[in-house]
Amino acid sequence: MTEPFQMDHPATDRRLDDMAQGLVGAPLDRPDGPLKVTGTATYANEWQVEGMVHGVMVRAPGNSGRVVLSNTAEVARMPGVLSVVQDDRMLRNPAQGGANEAPVQGPHHAAYFGQLVAVVVAESFEQARHAAQSLKVTLDDAEQVAVTPEGAAVERQTDKTLDQGDLDRAMDEAAHSVDVVYTTPSHSSSPMEPHASIASWEGEDLTLRGSYQMLKFNRNELADSLGIHPDRVRILSPYVGGGFGSKLGLAPEAVAAAVAAKAVGRPVSVALHRQQVYEATMRRSETRQRLRLAADAEGRLIGFGHEARVSNLPGETFAEPVLQASHFLYAGANRKMSLDLARVHRLCAGSVRAPGEAVGVTVVENAMDELAHAAGLDPVELRLRNIPPTDPESGKEYSSRRFREALESGAEIFGWSDRPGVKERREGDWLIGYGMASAARVNVLKESEARVTLLSDGTARVETDMTDIGTGTYAILGQIAGDMLGLPRDSVEVVLGDTNLPSGSGSGGSWGASSSGSAVYLACAAIRQQIAQRLDVDEHDLLLKDAQATFNNRTETLADILQGHEIAKLGHVKPGDTSDAVRQATFGAYFAEVGVNAVTGETRVRRMHGTFAAGRILNAKTARSQCLGGMTFGIGMALMEEVAFDPRDGHVVNHNLAEYHIPVNADVPQLTVELLEERDDWASPVQAKGIGELGICGAGAAITNAIFNATGVRVRDYPATLDKLIAELP
Amino acid sequence: MKPFDYIRADSPDQASDHAAQGGVFIAGGTNLLDLMKLEVMTPDALIDINRLDLNQIDETDDGGLRIGALVSNSDLANDTRVRRHWPVLSRALLAGASGQLRNKATTGGNLLQRTRCLYFYDRAMACNKREPGSGCAARDGFNRSLAVLGTSEHCIATHPSDMAVAMRALGAEVETLTREGETRRLTLDQLYRLPGDRPDIETVLAPGELITAVVLPAPVEGRQTYRKVRDRASYAFALVSVAGIVEMQDGRIARADLAFGGLAPKPWRDADVEAALQGEAPSDALFKKAADVLLRDAQGFGENDFKLPLARRTLVSVLEELTEARR
Numbered sequence A: 001m002t003e004p005f006q007m008d009h010p011a012t013d014r015r016l017d018d019m020a021q022g023l024v025g026a027p028l029d030r031p032d033g034p035l036k037v038t039g040t041a042t043y044a045n046e047w048q049v050e051g052m053v054h055g056v057m058v059r060a061p062g063n064s065g066r067v068v069l070s071n072t073a074e075v076a077r078m079p080g081v082l083s084v085v086q087d088d089r090m091l092r093n094p095a096q097g098g099a100n101e102a103p104v105q106g107p108h109h110a111a112y113f114g115q116l117v118a119v120v121v122a123e124s125f126e127q128a129r130h131a132a133q134s135l136k137v138t139l140d141d142a143e144q145v146a147v148t149p150e151g152a153a154v155e156r157q158t159d160k161t162l163d164q165g166d167l168d169r170a171m172d173e174a175a176h177s178v179d180v181v182y183t184t185p186s187h188s189s190s191p192m193e194p195h196a197s198i199a200s201w202e203g204e205d206l207t208l209r210g211s212y213q214m215l216k217f218n219r220n221e222l223a224d225s226l227g228i229h230p231d232r233v234r235i236l237s238p239y240v241g242g243g244f245g246s247k248l249g250l251a252p253e254a255v256a257a258a259v260a261a262k263a264v265g266r267p268v269s270v271a272l273h274r275q276q277v278y279e280a281t282m283r284r285s286e287t288r289q290r291l292r293l294a295a296d297a298e299g300r301l302i303g304f305g306h307e308a309r310v311s312n313l314p315g316e317t318f319a320e321p322v323l324q325a326s327h328f329l330y331a332g333a334n335r336k337m338s339l340d341l342a343r344v345h346r347l348c349a350g351s352v353r354a355p356g357e358a359v360g361v362t363v364v365e366n367a368m369d370e371l372a373h374a375a376g377l378d379p380v381e382l383r384l385r386n387i388p389p390t391d392p393e394s395g396k397e398y399s400s401r402r403f404r405e406a407l408e409s410g411a412e413i414f415g416w417s418d419r420p421g422v423k424e425r426r427e428g429d430w431l432i433g434y435g436m437a438s439a440a441r442v443n444v445l446k447e448s449e450a451r452v453t454l455l456s457d458g459t460a461r462v463e464t465d466m467t468d469i470g471t472g473t474y475a476i477l478g479q480i481a482g483d484m485l486g487l488p489r490d491s492v493e494v495v496l497g498d499t500n501l502p503s504g505s506g507s508g509g510s511w512g513a514s515s516s517g518s519a520v521y522l523a524c525a526a527i528r529q530q531i532a533q534r535l536d537v538d539e540h541d542l543l544l545k546d547a548q549a550t551f552n553n554r555t556e557t558l559a560d561i562l563q564g565h566e567i568a569k570l571g572h573v574k575p576g577d578t579s580d581a582v583r584q585a586t587f588g589a590y591f592a593e594v595g596v597n598a599v600t601g602e603t604r605v606r607r608m609h610g611t612f613a614a615g616r617i618l619n620a621k622t623a624r625s626q627c628l629g630g631m632t633f634g635i636g637m638a639l640m641e642e643v644a645f646d647p648r649d650g651h652v653v654n655h656n657l658a659e660y661h662i663p664v665n666a667d668v669p670q671l672t673v674e675l676l677e678e679r680d681d682w683a684s685p686v687q688a689k690g691i692g693e694l695g696i697c698g699a700g701a702a703i704t705n706a707i708f709n710a711t712g713v714r715v716r717d718y719p720a721t722l723d724k725l726i727a728e729l730p
Numbered sequence B: 001m002k003p004f005d006y007i008r009a010d011s012p013d014q015a016s017d018h019a020a021q022g023g024v025f026i027a028g029g030t031n032l033l034d035l036m037k038l039e040v041m042t043p044d045a046l047i048d049i050n051r052l053d054l055n056q057i058d059e060t061d062d063g064g065l066r067i068g069a070l071v072s073n074s075d076l077a078n079d080t081r082v083r084r085h086w087p088v089l090s091r092a093l094l095a096g097a098s099g100q101l102r103n104k105a106t107t108g109g110n111l112l113q114r115t116r117c118l119y120f121y122d123r124a125m126a127c128n129k130r131e132p133g134s135g136c137a138a139r140d141g142f143n144r145s146l147a148v149l150g151t152s153e154h155c156i157a158t159h160p161s162d163m164a165v166a167m168r169a170l171g172a173e174v175e176t177l178t179r180e181g182e183t184r185r186l187t188l189d190q191l192y193r194l195p196g197d198r199p200d201i202e203t204v205l206a207p208g209e210l211i212t213a214v215v216l217p218a219p220v221e222g223r224q225t226y227r228k229v230r231d232r233a234s235y236a237f238a239l240v241s242v243a244g245i246v247e248m249q250d251g252r253i254a255r256a257d258l259a260f261g262g263l264a265p266k267p268w269r270d271a272d273v274e275a276a277l278q279g280e281a282p283s284d285a286l287f288k289k290a291a292d293v294l295l296r297d298a299q300g301f302g303e304n305d306f307k308l309p310l311a312r313r314t315l316v317s318v319l320e321e322l323t324e325a326r327r
C-alpha cells in the first residue's frame, strides 16, 4: 500500500514523456469496441441471473397529491404476477451526482408527473408490463402546483452571486454594449441504454447489476436508501451504454429492484421504459439568461454581467451552474452575476452533458457575437482582445490555457477569413453563414484509486471500480499502465465497474480519465520503484519496453526479473492545493458553416471545426471522439433538442426518441477536430485535464451565430427551429 | 401489452374473417406493435397477413401499377418503374422514417398508420381518438405537429404518412377485399374520414376489410416533386409536405396535381387550389393566390400556427420549381 498522493504541487516531472512503449497519446482503438459491436459486452439488463423475475414501474398520472393504487389485489391476481410493491424506501427522484446518500424517498406522494410510484413484479417481463399497465393509479388531494419557472417561487443562490465594481455604470459608459436575454429549454440525457438494474440478495447481501457512472457513490446511495451497511452492497457495472449525467446518481429503478427482490425472494430485473427515462431520470434545467456586456471603443470588455434563472424540484439543491465559466473566460473589471432557482414540479434537474457550461458558455458566446456585431469587430478578434491576463475575479494565474492558439489555429483551419458579411451569401434557396464560438470548461481532479498488478508472466492487470461509459476508460488505463510498465497494450488487462475493486473517481464532469488515469499512473510508478529496487538501479535509469527491462546496459525480461512473483500496488490520488492555487480550465474554439433554407427556415450545418486544448491527450482517438460527440450535441442543442413540457401539468410530452429530436447522421456534416499539445502540471500527475465535455461547451453558439450571419436573425430562444425563423426570412 | 391470440392467415378470405371477429391485421408491425406495447391499441387477436401473396408490383392494362399491400416501402421506393414514372412516390417514401423501418413497413400498413399525436400515445391524457368522449388534451397543449386543416373540435391530429401524400397526388386507389368476399376500389379521398365527432374512426373500411393493393393510374406528363419540411434532416415526420405534379403547355399550367402532408387528418388535396392554377401563366401572385385558396379555412392552435406561413411558402416554392418559374 502506498500513501495517497495529494496534488499539492505541480507535477513537473512529466514521467509519461520519458516512457518508451509509445502508447499514451496514440490513437488506439477501444478494446471494448469489438465486444460492443458484436453484442458480447453484457449490459445491465442482459445478465441472466438464475431465478430472475421482472419488475415494471408505474408512474404517477399527475404532479401532486397522495398516490392511491386502487386495484392492487386484482392486479396481484393477474397471470404470473408475484407482487405489487410500493415501499417507503423507493426514490422520489434520482440522486444527484456524487450525493453519496439517498435522495428524497417515498412513493406515496407525487411531486411531478411521471414519478415512479410502484413496481409490479411478475414471472415474465410481458406479464409484469401488462400488469403494471393495468394498475390503476390515482392522486388524492392534488394541489395546484407550479410547473413552469415563470409561475414559480424563486430562491436566489446567494453563494453564487457576485457584485464586483459597478456594472450599471460600465453599461452607461460603454462605447458598445449588449443587454440580451436568451432562453434554453430542458434537455434529456437520452442515453442509448435505458436505466436498468438487476438486484439479487444472498441473505442480507445485495448484488446489483446496474448501469451507473460513479459506483463508490452509488453503493452508498443504494445502501442508504435501503437502510443497510454499504459493505453489504456490491454494484457491477462493467459496461454502460451512455449516461450523460443521468447515471451519475442512483436512479429509481435500482431501489425498486432491490426492494422488490427482497419482497419476492427472487432476483428482480427492472428496466425503465424509454418514456420513463424521459419522465423520471434527470433533465437539464431550462435556463433564462440575461447577459450584459459593456466594451470600450476598442472592444475591450469593461463590464460582464450574467444573471440566470434555472429550476428544480422542491427539496433539490442542484442549480444548473450556468455561471461557471463566466467567472474566468473573459475580462471586464465590473462584474455582476447571480443565479436564481425556481421551484417547479417537473422531473428532477441534475447534471446532463456538461452541466453549466453547455448552456452557459453557449449563451455567453451568443452575447459576444452580438457585441462583435455591435462594435463592428471580427468575432475572433473580439475574443482575442478579451483574454484576461489572469483570472478576472481572483487574480490567479491559469494553470495552462492555449485559448489564443485555439482561436487562431481554428480560424486558420476553418478558413474564417472567407467569412461572408451578414446576409451576404446565397446559394440557390440556401442562405449561407459562418459562425464561431469559444469553448471553456472548468477542470476538476477527483480522488481515485486503482490497483495495478504486474503478474509473474510479465503481463499486468489494472483494477478499479471506475466505469467506462463508452468514453474509452478501458483503452486509456491500459495505455498508461502499458507505458509505465513497458508492456504492449494487449498485455494489460483492465477490469472495471465492480465496487469490490478499489474506488475510482467515477465517470462524470470530464474528470474520469485524468483522475483514474493518475491513480493507475501512481500504482505503476510504485511498481517501477519496486523493480528498480530489486535491480538496485535508480528508477529513472530503468527503461521498460516490450516486457523487458533495460538497466545498467543489460536487458532482462520482466518475467525473469519477477521470478514467479507478482507486484501489486495501489495508486491513490487526491486533489490538493493545486486546485485552488491556480485557475484550472480547458479551452477551445468552434467554427461552423450553416445553410438556412430561405423558404422554410430549415437550418443544416454544412461543416464544423473545433480546436481544443485540454492538457495531455491520453488517446488521440478517444479524445477526438469525445469532441465529435460534443459538437454533435451542439448541433442538437442549437437546432432541435428540447424537452417539451405541457404547460398545464408539467408532463413531458415528447417522451420517445422519435419525438425528442437529437441529431441523426444526416444532420451531422463533416466535423474536424484539432487537439493542441499541452501539459498541465497543476491539473494532475499525468498532466491531463478533462476533455469529455469540452466539445459541447459553446458549440451550439457557433451554429446560432452562423444563422445570424446567414439571415440577420437572432434566435434567442433555443433551439433555433424553423418556426422561429420563417417570419423574418425574405 | 395485453395478451393476444396470434393467427397466421393463409388466404385473404380467412384473414378478413378473423379480423371481422375482432382481430387486427399485422403487416410490418412498425406502428401497431408500438401502440400495443403502450396499450393504446389492445386487440384480442393479431391476424398476421405476411404470408399472403400480396407483395408483387404488376403493370396494369392501362399502363398503371398495381402495388400489393405487402410490398415494403423500401422495395416500392426502389422499383425502377416507380422511380422512372412516378418519382414523386419514390421520393416521398424515401423521405419517410429510416432505412430499417422502410424495410419492414408495408404499403397497406403505411396507409393505415395512426397519428403521431403525442397525447394519443399517452394513456394518461384525454384523447377522443383513443377513448371516444374523453376529450382532446392536444388542442390546448403542445400541438406543434398537429393539423390546421380538416380538424374538428374533437380532434386535431394529422395523418403522418409521406407515401400517402404522394399517392393522393397521383390519384391512386386502394383495392380492398371485404369480409363478404367482395372487392372494392376507393380513392384515398374516399378511404380516409375526417375526424368530425368520431376521430376514432379513421377510414371507411368495414371490420375485416383487407387492403390488397394500391393501384396507380398510368403516368402523367409533367414534372414531379415531393418536398418535405421537417425539424431535422432525416427521421422526422413532416411539419409540412407537398407532393406536386405539374404539366406545362405553352407557358401555362395545363394541370397541377397537389397533395399536402402534415396539415390535416388525411393526405390533403383541394380541387379548388388546382382549379385556381389550371390554365394560368405561372407567377408569384398566382402561386400566392393558390396558397390563399389552400389555407382559406386553415386554423392554428397556438404551437402550430407557424404551419400556415410554412405551408404557404413551401407551396409557392414547389410551384416555382415545377413550373420553372424560379425567381
Ligand SMILES: Cc1cc2nc3c(=O)[nH]c(=O)nc-3n(C[C@H](O)[C@H](O)[C@H](O)COP(=O)(O)OP(=O)(O)OC[C@H]3O[C@@H](n4cnc5c(N)ncnc54)[C@H](O)[C@@H]3O)c2cc1C
Pocket (backbone or CB within 6 Å): A658, B024, B025, B026, B027, B028, B029, B030, B031, B032, B033, B049, B069, B073, B095, B096, B097, B098, B101, B104, B105, B106, B107, B108, B109, B110, B111, B112, B113, B114, B160, B161, B162, B163, B209, B210, B211, B212, B235, B236, B237, B238
Ligand atoms: C420512429 C418512426 C419514424 C417514422 N417516420 C415516418 C415518416 O417520417 N414518414 C412516414 O410516412 N412514416 C413514418 N413512420 C411510420 C411508418 O411508415 C409506419 O409505421 C409504417 O408504414 C407502417 O407499416 P407496417 O406495415 O409496419 O404497419 P403495421 O404496423 O403492421 O400496421 C399499421 C396499421 O395498418 C393495419 N394494416 C396493415 N396492413 C393492412 C392491410 N393490408 N389491410 C388492412 N389493414 C392493414 C394494421 O392493422 C394496423 O392498424 C415512422 C415510424 C416510426 C416508428
Ligand code: SF4
Pocket (backbone or CB within 6 Å): B115, B117, B118, B119, B120, B126, B127, B128, B129, B130, B135, B136, B137, B138, B139, B146, B154, B155, B156, B157, B199
Ligand atoms: S388531437 Fe386527436 S389524437 Fe390528439 S389528443 Fe386530440 S383527440 Fe387525441
